Amino acid sequence: MADYNTIRAGAAGVRTAQIDEGLRTHMNKVYGTMSVGMLITALAAWAISGLAVSPEGTLTGLGQAIYASPLKWLIMFAPLIMVFAFGAVINRLSAAAAQIYFYGFATLMGLSLSSIFLVFTGMSIVQTFLITAIAFAGLSLWGYTTKKDISGWGSFLIMGVIGLLVASIVNIFLGSPAIAFAVSILGVLIFAGLTAYDTQRIKTDYIQHAQAMDSEWLAKSAIMGALNLYLDFINLFMFLLQFLGNRE
Template sequence: MSETGYRDISAERSISTFISRVFVYMAGGLTITAGLAYWFGTTPELISLLIKEQGGLNMLGWIVMFAPLGLVFLMAGRVNKMSPTALTSTFVAYSAIMGISLSFIFLAYTQSTIFTTFLITAGTFGCMAILGYTTKTDLSKMGSILYMALFGIIIAMLVNFFMKSEMMDYIISLLGVAIFTGLTAYDMQKLKNMSHQVDADSADGAKMAIMGALNMYLNFVNLFLFLLRFFGGSRD
């Protein structure tokens, strides 16, 4: 085999290794999140640690709700200074706290609804990830539009927090599903393009795989939550 042939095989292996690591990290994070969400959500003694006796979140509950956002900013802001081990540990901590914060869905929805929605999310996510990986169409313009739409939907959610409009909530949920479905394909294509430029076995490659896993994890969780809001039947 020629030197070029060996080089091509080595490049393909590096790409495969990088993408595999992204999804191993992501799957690990989701497993931690799902396990802790179920444990806290179905154990009254644990969920009560986050709620006041008269209702509403206590101080620990608010910390749990906002801590994941802080960890995301920490990972994004210090990715170049953190070691792969430190970044992985932060991602694990983030996944764990996210699991605790998501435990509240077990108070609002039935377990069958949550499980069914999770399966639908997994199927949708998988299809869009495959589409993003295999398509020859450049999705970069779509990504810019989706991120602008995401910014708009965050503003709409803040407004509806005070308006409490069921129709607006329905529209927001529908748009949220569309946005994160599209972002899954966009981020998958971005990861594929990135894999051509990094050495999967290097420290930088490991850190980029973790950050890629974080992006895909966020797409999955947000798609799940918007789907749950869209057609999930509450306990009421």
């Protein structure tokens, strides 16, 4: 007769292996969804900037309509509204609808970010993107593999994001270079921390709910995780661009 402890240990090992395999699949879906969102954003920004038809990046008709009218304020703040709305409605959406919502948000972000092609040189944008991608990959990998519990960072980082948001809105009207510089430095540090924090949180949430194996919850969780990491990447990129971007 097999020893009970041996059987129990063997069963636990099987469950652990299943969770590990499921976690890899879950994280692949998170990064895959995030990558598609990044591609949609890049294509939307590239198209509206006019680079698709002119190397000089002359605005398209839609771009001129946006930046030469009050519509630019709607495009600027609409992604922020969508982020808050997403957290409120995701439980009422199906996984497919949540994914469509995320891709719609990514498109709107592309419209909002299209002006960087008119402000910074194309080469500096590409270089900053590559630097951001390398930094993001390293930070996310550390957050995934570290044994250190960094969940305590969350409240401080969120407070930092709120402070950045308030300071950025105020500086739209003040136009202070000193405030802009300070916001950029803090922004890089805060979103670097959030990249590691969000990665570990996605992993921890999956492990805590893996036993239930609710496919609908897992699908929505992957989309929400992709949104969080997408925002970390975009903000890290934009703050780094303030330092590394060469202006036209």
